[in-house]
Amino acid sequence: MLDPGVGMRSGGFEADRGVLSATVRTGSAPGRSRPATPPVLAPRPCPAHVPLAPAQERMWQAARLGRSADWNVARAMRLRGAAVDVAALREALKLLVARHDPLRTRYPATELGPAQRVIEPGDAVLDVAECAVSAAELGPAVAELAERPFDLAGELPVRARLFVLGPDDVVLALVVHHISVDGRSMGPLIRDLVTAYLACRAGTSPQWRPLPISYIDYTLWKHEQLGEFTDEWSRATHQLRYWANALAGRPARLALPAREQSAPPIDPVAGALLPISFDAATHAGLLRLAHDGRASLFMVLQAAFALTVGAFARSSDVTVATAVSGREHRLLDDLVGNFSDDVLMRVRLDRAGDVEELIDQVRRVALAAYAHPDTPDTRLKRCLLEDAALPLFQATLILQRAEAPRTATEPPPAQGLSITEIPTGVVRAKHDLEFGLTDHYDPLSAPAGIDGSFIYPIARFDEATAQHFVARFGAVVGLLAQGYRGPLAPLLAAAGRGRSLSTARRATRVLV
Known part of the structure; x- marks a missing residue:
């Protein structure tokens, strides 16, 4: 067999x-x-x-x-x-x-x-x-x-x-x-x-x-598109080759701070959740930065995330991830099924001197990742000769647009009947650092803020460490939204200590 x-x-x-x-x-x-x-x-x-x-x-x-x-x-x-x-x-x-x-x-x-x-x-x-x-x-x-x-x-x-x-x-x-x-x-x-x-x-x-x-x-269509891995000209082989080259030599695991192991052991994916939000002014500032850098809001947030992860792990070579919907074709809009997958983004903080260079790097890496979304994790690990027991990534950030209001084509609830979603009370942390964010817009399409949550495994981090990481990320996002465009060293200092802009600008020591 x-x-x-x-x-x-x-x-x-x-x-x-x-x-x-x-x-x-x-x-x-x-x-x-x-x-x-x-x-x-x-x-x-x-x-x-x-x-x-x-x-x-x-x-x-x-x-x-x-x-x-x-x-x-x-x-x-x-x-x-x-x-x-x-x-x-x-x-x-x-x-x-x-x-x-x-x-x-x-x-x-x-x-x-x-x-x-x-x-x-x-x-x-x-x-x-x-x-x-x-x-x-x-x-x-x-x-x-x-x-x-x-x-x-x-x-x-x-x-x-x-x-x-x-x-x-x-x-x-x-x-x-x-x-x-x-x-x-x-x-x-x-x-x-x-x-x-x-x-x-x-x-x-x-x-x-x-x-x-x-x-x-x-x-069946997807497999016809990709072809066989044994075919050297197939799309499957092309994507595998891209990832093997893009990820070669990366650190296999980020050295994130961890809590002492408890007795009895905690379920490794038992998670907890911390809320996070940015106001409309911060949202607007990030959009201006994205526009100036020919990037998207997601790319700016991913740059801030990679920088924060790098400072947290004291590494200048960071692999972060995001999810892609996989629903580029309109025929898939109404289907129930699993089309989404994760793509990796390797960010080299030591190759970006300032904010503009970092966002440009993240933009290029993100676009390349979007073009190569279909390589299975198990096959990629075997090509990279990485330990199959280790995850391909530890940190992920996902940004989605808030759902539009109900349209006339959607069924109205029955008269006198209300339907509301309630929490299930279950949080599963499949990654060490995970942000799920949603951007909101008012009826005139003006930025109305970003909110979401940070999910973390309680077996790895205590609440204070998780709160500190969220504060670091928030500090970096705040500096970018306020217009900071200079060298990365002050941002890394902010990510490392959560300091204010005036204090961060005086920092000269890079923490990675």
Whole structure:
């Protein structure tokens, strides 16, 4: 049997090394030429074996190593008023699973590698139960459901519970494994669920627009795009070659400060959350800096983040990451599935003399990373000869735009019924340093501020250390928004100590 961790585009480690060494030496290599016409994203026949999409491979490997629950995505919605119809809610969940293939897909290991096996709607048994709970019992019950692992090979990657607090007060807790959804899936998923519930409550069928393609269609198209790793001219090999060159010689691990190990040991991904926010004036200042540097707001924030991480770890060579949506094609907008993946950005602080040079470097690195988003982590680690047990990155920053107000095409809630999202009480810190930020704009598109949270593993950092890191990041962002454009040394001093602009400008010693 082949290694079940190696998917459709596998050629083995020796093939990786051979392709890379040939192309690095000569800049080209003999082999098949790339197809003249790129494949079209459209419905296609489904073969007997469907591999994982590139974005799914990391989650499958984590589940294989016993870390399935780390990748659970949980949402809890409270429905109040209008005599919540529990039977209609159950039926709506079944219709939702029937509409979106990834919600009824299993992921077994096969001789050809991990596979996607879509279950027919009539055979898909959804794990949903109704439980009467008190207000005090609700939080622990939702958390227990959210932390329960999935058997990806043997069960559906979705489960639900209806926690009944009263006849007019029900909490729907929905947990889906990340292998089947991403962040942008939650919009169409919740929208379709509300549409189905309102229809079932009225005794009709939901009037959904037909989905133009399936997730399986997308997977097959993506693999056709990338080609085989054994093909030296394929897009897959081109991307692998880029990452092998970009990350060669980097520090394998950042020396971040850590708390003493406790007894008994703490779950390594048990996390805590700290809020962070920047006002409209700071937001506007960052946008001005981005405009002047021909960059985006994200690139400016990522530059500040890399600089703060570098000062925190006392390293001038920092690898940070972000997520890319993977939904560049309009046909993917309404699909539920995992299209997103992480891309790495190696920032060399010692190669940037001032703010302008740092932002220019981050802009170039980010654009290159966006162009090479599909290399699986396991294959990249084998090429880099890095310890498979170590993460490819420890620090990540994600920026997303605030959701637009409800449009006329979205289903209105039933009269007398309110639907609000409530916290699940579960924080999983899969990385050492993780910012999730959202930028907001007023109705005239003027900057209205940035907010979000910092997530950290409590096994690694105590709250005081986490607060200190957030303060450092905030100090750097504040200096950039105020117009500082000079050498990096004062910014590094601010990142290292959280000092004011006047104090930072007097600093001359670089901390990395």
